[in-house]
Ligand SMILES: O=C(O)[C@@](O)(COP(=O)(O)O)[C@H](O)[C@H](O)COP(=O)(O)O
């Protein structure tokens with residue numbers, strides 16, 4: 001069985017020649033022939049399937065991989081090749097992991113599990129990010145979270161840079177937030193998820209996730225590219241049994257340039273190691289976008305694949321009520337609309353900001369033009385006045 005990798009390649013030399021160099025470098029070869037290589041090439045040598053019009057397809061024998069070792073898998077399909085001379089561009093566009101999938105369990109919690117926990121079935125989830133992203137005390141963080149939950153939101157997450165800093169210790173923050181969410185649930189009649197960011201070094205991350213579980217967390221968050229895919233895998237293998245919100249901070253260094261790894265590949269690996277939600281970009285928002293990569297990543301997270309549970313795409317980055325339609329027209333309801341500034345920046349505060357997002361979703365469901373719908377919905381009208389339409 002072969003693991004097939006597809007690359008976009010631009011080089012000075014003929015593509016066929018460059019493809020052979022990449023296949024050699026990433027399997028059993030190097031820049032010159034080594035006699036002993038002939039003995040292992042037959043079994044482990046990568047083969048160039050095709051090299052034309054900037055696309056290089058290479059088959060790697062499944063035996064070259066340690067199946068459950070994502071760091072090793074990446075070292076093969078996305079390792080030294082990026083450093084080879086004479087290249088103008090090299091991007092790993094796709095990998096067919098089929099021969100390795102039997103070694104992965106995928107998400108422990110998928111779209112339906114999260115919907116069941118929240119009791120929300122007929123609309124997108126609406127979430128927020130604690131803002132300002134860092135600097136608040138545990139007490140202030142919990143107050144912001146309480147407002148968000150009283151606004152009816154489904155998910156509150158720490159920001160990607162907030163972990164266990166001295167100004168906001170994780171355990172104190174988590175306990176304070178969960179206490180406020182319990183109180184808010186009594187008022188609004190539905191639970192709210194809090195994705196506490198347990199991102200830490202390899203020596204600590206599983207222990208930190210276990211501690212979060214002990215303290216009553218109902219979701220955890222991991223910055224998968226800075227912590228590593230295997231961190232999410234280890235948390236799931238440890239049986240902590242919590243849904244995992246996956247942030248992709250640092251992705252731009254990989255996904256945006258001439259040299260890198262596409263977001264669809266990152267989405268596949270995230271579903272394999274067991275994320276529940278993953279940031280994959282917006283069709284309209286503050287971040288740069290590659291529409292075809294968002295389309296592919298969206299489908300990779302949600303469509304049937306190896307009996308893995310489907311994941312929620314997190315639609316985040318400069319989201320506010322006016323951008324709801326532009327995103328839901330492409331995502332439909334199986335996504336999480338996440339707004340930080342777009343909720344906490346509402347002139348009348350977090351609860352009003354949350355309500356304005358709900359009103360924008362209702363308008364989308366009713367296909368009502370936003371300015372029209374705002375005439376009967378105050379919070380939305382205020383948002384339109386502040387951020388324009
Ligand atoms: O820090 C931020 O910018 C956010 O919290 C959004 O805040 P706002 O809602 O205030 O913009 C998220 O980290 C980005 O969405 C990440 O980008 P992506 O989702 O593209 O990975």
Ligand SMILES: [Mg+2]
Pocket residue numbers: 129133159160
């Ligand atoms: Mg953020």
